[in-house]
Amino acid sequence: ETGVTQSPTHLIKTRGQQVTLRCSSQSGHNTVSWYQQALGQGPQFIFQYYREEENGRGNFPPRFSGLQFPNYSSELNVNALELDDSALYLCASSLYGSGNTIYFGEGSWLTVV
Amino acid sequence: EDQVTQSPEALRLQEGESSSLNCSYTVSGLRGLFWYRQDPGKGPEFLFTLYSAGEEKEKERLKATLTKKESFLHITAPKPEDSATYLCAVGETNSGGSNYKLTFGKGTLLTVNP
Numbered sequence: 001e002t003g004v005t006q007s008p009t010h011l012i013k014t015r016g017q018q019v020t021l022r023c024s025s026q027s028g029h030n031t032v033s034w035y036q037q038a039l040g041q042g043p044q045f046i047f048q049y050y051r052e053e054e055n056g057r058g059n060f061p062p063r064f065s066g067l068q069f070p071n072y073s074s075e076l077n078v079n080a081l082e083l084d085d086s087a088l089y090l091c092a093s094s095l096y097g098s099g100n101t102i103y104f105g106e107g108s109w110l111t112v113v
Numbered sequence: 114e115d116q117v118t119q120s121p122e123a124l125r126l127q128e129g130e131s132s133s134l135n136c137s138y139t140v141s142g143l144r145g146l147f148w149y150r151q152d153p154g155k156g157p158e159f160l161f162t163l164y165s166a167g168e169e170k171e172k173e174r175l176k177a178t179l180t181k182k183e184s185f186l187h188i189t190a191p192k193p194e195d196s197a198t199y200l201c202a203v204g205e206t207n208s209g210g211s212n213y214k215l216t217f218g219k220g221t222l223l224t225v226n227p
Contacts, residue, residue: 042217056213104156
């Protein structure tokens, strides 16, 4: 077990709605990343947060946004949900710095109908 | 753009039948080659990180090796509990030197029959 916890584990939303996913990083970790994993695919990088600021972003539109809090926990917000947003959303935590291992949580399954 | 290709897509083995999974990559500057195991409906579980060609790491029945263009995950005498999807990823750092992004392959689905 990595110590990275995510909530909720499963949720169903309607197209056009908004969703917030939450993540608590592993104790001692100061960097949080979010990934999207569609069925049968590898995870895709959404963005990373360090010192409460976005520290890098993948190829996702602005309706994907995030926050990091002083205790290093994080939120992923997705506005105007589309059917293609249905996926497993993974939170990952690490220590800032080259060579540090990135640990993943169990994920939040989002279904958009 | 970094690319990671894993083969085969699926592999079925009998218990005790050793084999290897392949991960080939094209990246401008490798900042780590990562292997993860993922069980159905779960998040990826970290296995290994390799940083330079020639490096090898072992854990129980698994051994990961790295060359300049590919990595192999060797599975010796596998057991049914080794059944999972194995993901390979390359790490990219930002200007600050942090491992900030992993680019994943699609994974190899390994099934070990008793």
